[in-house]
Amino acid sequence: MMLRDLDWLLTVADLEHVTDAAAVLGVPQPTLSRAIARVEAELGVRIFERVPDGVRVTPAGELVVTAARELGTRHTQLVDDLASMLDPDAGVVRLAFLDSMAGLLVPRLLRDFHRVAPRVRLVLRQEPSREIVDDLATGAADLAITTRQDGLGWAPLLDEREVLVVPAGHRLSGRKRVALSELADEELVMIPPGFGYRQLVDDLLRAAGIAPAISFESQDLATIEGLVAAGLGIAIVPEHFAGASGTVGITLAGASVRRSIGLVWRTDRELSPAAARFRDFVGS
Structure with a gap:
């Protein structure tokens, strides 16, 4: 056969x-x-x-x-892998990244890298952090843009500030800064359980000693911002999502309301020349 x-x-x-x-x-x-x-x-x-x-x-x-x-x-992946091993200028890089980076960081990085390495083909996987870790473990992804992970190589890319978004006209919309403890009686729009970003928000709320009601859940942060704009709750989102649909972004009190985003990779095996070139380009 x-x-x-x-x-x-x-x-x-x-x-x-x-x-x-x-x-x-x-x-x-x-x-x-x-x-x-x-x-x-x-x-x-x-x-x-x-x-x-x-x-x-x-x-x-x-x-x-x-x-x-x-x-x-599998045969196509094998051919791609062999090409990556032989030619850093025309290989394949399998890149996984967080959903929240799809509209901000990733397009800019790909544009800049394509200018210097136009023959390198990038295969993209947009997914939650838990799936990213699995893909790195199995080799389905060479590199990933996500939060820092234990035991993986790390090149920081973005220090992201989280803010509160509320609908225009909300009781807090005129404020410049809000403490998390002030959200106890509010309904929040959230990422579903099991996602890294949900864990981040849960940890913030738990540290503030509150457990607000949840009105809606969505895997997409842009959708969450839109639901807030429609008056269906408030939310904690990365700063660059605030205001996209008419919401008002408000600074959250507390220095820990940030997350670091970077490029990660396995250090227990050698990257292909093409993947190493992308890593070095991003980290430079």
Whole structure:
């Protein structure tokens, strides 16, 4: 069985028609049919069954198609990894980053890096911090933009201030500074439990000795700011989100109302030349 055969099989599965698949692939239909028959014979199952308007994947074929997609993805990643090892100017960098950095830090970094290394391809993964740590552990990500993590390399990028956002006209909207203890009777819009940012806000509120009611939860900080603007609660968000939808940003009293964002990577194995180049560029 060859990777080419699996690629052809996936085309047939997607189009559900052997003749159309042969035309797309640019091969004679008999050649394509023989390739499918060869895979079926080797696996000992029927992958497709004929129907009046083409073919359909059998239940056993569904397993084959799923595995073929996974093998294709793994092969592509292998080729990318080898390219990264050989050429720092044209390799692949897999970069994971926090959702909250999607509209501020990441686009600027990618723009600046692309100017000096236009042939390096960056594969992006936007996800919560817990998934970022898992991806670094498995190798699905080479580098990540997140909060500082124990046991990982660290290059600081941003010292982010957290502020309170309230709707225009809210009782606190005219204030320049608010203590966390003053929020005890308010409803908060929050990130769901299990996210690093939720833990940060929970720790702040716990240290202030309050447990406000939660009106809504959203994984997206921009959505949270919009819900606040609509009068559905107040929220603690990074400063750059304040005012986007007409909210009012207010400084929170307390020097600890900050979080540091940086580039992290595993130190127990060598980065590919392309990933090392991105790390060095960001840290310079």
